[in-house]
Amino acid sequence: MRVKVFPPHGCDRSALDAKSWMEIPEGSTVGDVLKILKCSPLKAKLLLVSVNGERAKFKHVLHDGDVVGFFSLVTGG
Amino acid sequence: MKCCTGKVLRVDLTTGTATVEKIPDEVYEAVLSGKGLGAWYLYKNIPAGADPLGPDNILGFTSGALTGTGTFMAGRWTVVCKSPLTGGWGDANCGGVFSPAIKQCGYDAIFISGISEKPVYLYCDNKGAQIRDASEYWGLDAVEAENKLIADNSGGKIPRVAVIGQAGENVSLISGICNEGGRIAARSGVGAVMGSKKLKAVVLAGSRPMPCADPDAVKALSKELGRKINKMWIPKGLGGGIGFMGIGMGNMPALPLDGSMTTYLFREWGTPSNTPLAITSGDGPLKNWSAGPKEVNGLRLSFDYNPEKINKIEESKYHCYSCPLGCGGRLDISGVPYSEYYETHKPEYETLQAFGPLCVNRDMSSVLYLNELLNRAGMDSISAGNTVAWAIECYENGILTKEQTDGLELKWGNWDAEIALIKKMIAREGFGNDLADGVKRASEKYGGKEYAMHVGGQEPGMHDTRNDPQLGIHMVAEPAPGKHTIGMAIQYGAMSLCDICSWAPPATIHSKKNDLEATEEMALTSKANACYSMLMDGLGSCYYAEMMGVHMYKAIEYANAAAGWDYDGDHYMEIGARIQTIRQMFNVKHGYEPSKVKLPKRMQGMPPLKTGPLKGVTLKNEEQVAMHWKVFGWDEKTGHPLPETIEALGINRLMEM
Numbered sequence: 001m002r003v004k005v006f007p008p009h010g011c012d013r014s015a016l017d018a019k020s021w022m023e024i025p026e027g028s029t030v031g032d033v034l035k036i037l038k039c040s041p042l043k044a045k046l047l048l049v050s051v052n053g054e055r056a057k058f059k060h061v062l063h064d065g066d067v068v069g070f071f072s073l074v075t076g077g
Numbered sequence: 078m079k080c081c082t083g084k085v086l087r088v089d090l091t092t093g094t095a096t097v098e099k100i101p102d103e104v105y106e107a108v109l110s111g112k113g114l115g116a117w118y119l120y121k122n123i124p125a126g127a128d129p130l131g132p133d134n135i136l137g138f139t140s141g142a143l144t145g146t147g148t149f150m151a152g153r154w155t156v157v158c159k160s161p162l163t164g165g166w167g168d169a170n171c172g173g174v175f176s177p178a179i180k181q182c183g184y185d186a187i188f189i190s191g192i193s194e195k196p197v198y199l200y201c202d203n204k205g206a207q208i209r210d211a212s213e214y215w216g217l218d219a220v221e222a223e224n225k226l227i228a229d230n231s232g233g234k235i236p237r238v239a240v241i242g243q244a245g246e247n248v249s250l251i252s253g254i255c256n257e258g259g260r261i262a263a264r265s266g267v268g269a270v271m272g273s274k275k276l277k278a279v280v281l282a283g284s285r286p287m288p289c290a291d292p293d294a295v296k297a298l299s300k301e302l303g304r305k306i307n308k309m310w311i312p313k314g315l316g317g318g319i320g321f322m323g324i325g326m327g328n329m330p331a332l333p334l335d336g337s338m339t340t341y342l343f344r345e346w347g348t349p350s351n352t353p354l355a356i357t358s359g360d361g362p363l364k365n366w367s368a369g370p371k372e373v374n375g376l377r378l379s380f381d382y383n384p385e386k387i388n389k390i391e392e393s394k395y396h397c398y399s400c401p402l403g404c405g406g407r408l409d410i411s412g413v414p415y416s417e418y419y420e421t422h423k424p425e426y427e428t429l430q431a432f433g434p435l436c437v438n439r440d441m442s443s444v445l446y447l448n449e450l451l452n453r454a455g456m457d458s459i460s461a462g463n464t465v466a467w468a469i470e471c472y473e474n475g476i477l478t479k480e481q482t483d484g485l486e487l488k489w490g491n492w493d494a495e496i497a498l499i500k501k502m503i504a505r506e507g508f509g510n511d512l513a514d515g516v517k518r519a520s521e522k523y524g525g526k527e528y529a530m531h532v533g534g535q536e537p538g539m540h541d542t543r544n545d546p547q548l549g550i551h552m553v554a555e556p557a558p559g560k561h562t563i564g565m566a567i568q569y570g571a572m573s574l575c576d577i578c579s580w581a582p583p584a585t586i587h588s589k590k591n592d593l594e595a596t597e598e599m600a601l602t603s604k605a606n607a608c609y610s611m612l613m614d615g616l617g618s619c620y621y622a623e624m625m626g627v628h629m630y631k632a633i634e635y636a637n638a639a640a641g642w643d644y645d646g647d648h649y650m651e652i653g654a655r656i657q658t659i660r661q662m663f664n665v666k667h668g669y670e671p672s673k674v675k676l677p678k679r680m681q682g683m684p685p686l687k688t689g690p691l692k693g694v695t696l697k698n699e700e701q702v703a704m705h706w707k708v709f710g711w712d713e714k715t716g717h718p719l720p721e722t723i724e725a726l727g728i729n730r731l732m733e734m
Contacts, residue, residue, distance in 0.1 A: 053335075053337035
């Protein structure tokens with residue numbers, strides 16, 4: 001299944017296509033996405049997460065077409 | 078279009094007549110309603126060369142296509158006219174409850190031409206329109222006049238009012254049109270056009286139903302959006318630290334962000350959430366666009382404008398029509414020592430920045446007072462702030478003397494002088510009279526043109542083009558130049574337009590250096606940004622809905638459900654391109670030459686700033702604008718839409734209707 005991801009700074013974006021979508025196995029969680037992005041556990045603790053515009057936890061199970069946003073308190077703009 | 082009435086009201090104030098005109102459905106198919114309908118109507122009906130302050134100019138009040146359908150965040154009303162400030166296309170929009178009131182009278186828009194001999198107001202209800210004497214309202218500020226008009230016309234339904242204050246009555250070229258106690262459609266000098274027609278107000282008391290093709294489908298979309306917005310959250314205590322976040326933002330490349338996250342900030346603090354961020358990140362212009370944060374002690378200034386301070390005096394929050402977000406609020410300003418008023422609207426970021434950091438003013442309470450003064454007078458705070466900052470810089474550099482300023486000590490940070498000058502500008506008194514028409518005309522009289530920040534005659538919004546070169550393209554290429562509500566890079570990063578439009582480039586990580594080049598991808602990005610913005614304006618949707626992104630605010634699904642259509646994103650983006658092209662054709666018809674519109678050198682980084690996040694940045698704005706025009710199918714040298722583009726967009730046929 002495919003999800004759209006807005007990754008935080010300093011992550012490995014190689015799993016994302018040009019439009020920032022990524023293929024993940026059925027049943028994957030937000031935490032699994034962070035692992036694919038190679039986001040360090042320490043950095044992950046500083047992130048706020050939303051799925052489809054709603055606050056979510058790392059154990060949130062994703063579905064096809066979901067939009068996953070990560071917001072860091074230290075960010076670019 | 079099943080979500081529009083198919084009719085507009087045409088009023089001639091010279092003859093005192095009002096007639097209803099039917100609009101062909103093909104027009105709505107081509108340009109929707111709102112700004113699109115306004116562009117089509119004004120292009121057809123204002124003769125070339127018309128005096129913006131003369132009888133041939135048409136002032137239009139338009140509602141959005143989605144207004145009243147049950148669509149959330151679609152209650153913006155847009156004023157359109159030929160701008161007396163720029164000589165070209167003019168528009169301004171505002172929230173509140175006036176947009177549905179237009180439709181409830183049975184119209185999608187009200188177009189007003191001619192000039193009345195004496196002050197009048199237009200009254201409309203289900204029975205039709207009347208032009209009424211406004212002698213007893215002329216001279217009142219916008220809040221006083223609105224309250225009195227509501228009281229005097231409240232036999233049935235409470236009427237909704239759009240009204241000018243003293244600035245509009247005095248035909249200040251930087252005046253706007255107010256509603257809801259001083260909320261203002263501020264830009265393009267629309268208030269001056271209304272004042273020139275001796276039209277004090279438009280009072281609407283209709284109660285007709287507003288159409289929608291599939292209300293259940295719209296309701297389902299709104300239910301989903303409302304649930305998400307109501308579950309929004311923010312980290313507690315973030316407000317005080319936003320300035321620190323700005324330091325990070327100013328020094329790191331910018332990532333595309335999930336647009337839904339912007340909603341947290343607006344819901345908690347409204348647009349003042351951006352002020353500390355803007356001061357430290359390079360987004361907000363400082364000291365009349367001349368300084369970096371360090372030179373004005375930016376971090377401390379960011380604490381002076383901590384949005385938590387505003388929340389502490391917030392009496393209540395409010396929502397625009399059909400908006401679950403509610404970024405507005407009423408503030409208790411009874412504690413502000415020099416204020417004769419007890420409350421004001423929560424100021425927008427633009428006002429805070431323009432009279433705060435732009436003038437190196439550390440006293441936020443003075444800006445709250447200025448906010449109320451300007452709202453009541455109906456004067457554009459962006460234009461007025463840029464004009465005051467110019468006057469201060471001229472005074473500090475000896476271009477203006479104390480005799481010329483009527484004794485005002487116009488120094489950086491002297492908020493008492495800021496207040497006194499604004500009062501003079503509103504009253505068109507002494508030195509203020511010369512500044513009441515904006516910075517371009519003031520600098521032509523007194524000198525200091527190098528300090529006069531305007532684009533094509535209009536003062537720029539409070540976002541620094543050196544921080545966002547993409548915005549710099551739009552500040553120039555937008556048919557109503559100098560606007561900040563179209564084309565920001567951070568906005569593009571949040572919208573995910575590539576997921577609804579086949580030709581819109583994906584948002585990428587961008588840095589100021591990367592964004593300086595004139596590439597085709599950059600131009601396609603700026604085109605997509607403009608087309609989506611026009612689409613949202615045609616629908617009547619809010620800028621903050623736009624920023625939520627296409628996955629959260631489903632504008633395409635909303636439009637299809639409300640209109641009974643089944644079009645894809647590419648089709649809607651073509652509507653956006655059509656609206657933008659007609660607006661530019663309007664400019665060309667009226668002799669406004671796009672190629673002569675330039676960013677002030679300071680805004681291009683010529684010379685570049687020596688400190689701060691914008692240090693060393695110099696734009697290639699002219700090359701980028703040329704590329705933007707090219708991908709729009711406009712002549713890359715002149716900015717005129719090419720005949721083949723006009724034909725391909727079906728505009729020739731549209732103008733025969």
